[in-house]
Amino acid sequence: MTNLGVHPAPAPADLEGDLASLRGDCARMAPHWTAPPRRRASRPVPPSHIHGVNVPAASARLLDAMSEYGD
Template structure:
């Protein structure tokens, strides 16, 4: 006799998008961030050693909020 559990069939998410959004809205007040938590601005000239793969750069460039 096998002690392995029967394989489960893939199921869709137990929650709908509306339920997840509602749960997020209810949790949001618990995640208040202090106003002084924003990091200080850094000059682009001071940033060294950051490497962005070309595919990622193209993806961000194609996003209207970030691209030119």
Template sequence: MTNLEVHDTAPLGPVSDLEGDLASLRGDCARMSGHWSPPAPVSSLPVSPSLIHGVTVPPTSARLLDAMSDYGD
């Protein structure tokens, strides 16, 4: 079982420090973008149709999709 007791809290400044405008958010993102690297490109090879055997859908998922008007009607 997880212990959910909180013994100490992190110090918070004024609420205005937590709020910002879109320009400050964009500036923060621009400064951090150099720290992020894009994922390596994934090249997938074609699969022979003889290797495709179909899709198995659990009955509960099929009932869920059947109940959705976009899919079941």
């Protein structure tokens, strides 16, 4: 009996590439990802309109105790 759902493993990725190789890969992929059209600038939302978000106290304390980025 043949299992048609089995596919050969993909070739291993080249993890030893250099920056020029990475930039070339990115340049080839860039046309596949287009930016969405620009919309007009959004305005800030007043805190009274924000609802339905619950943050556990332990998570809030953890974030409060973290240093700012770059410290």
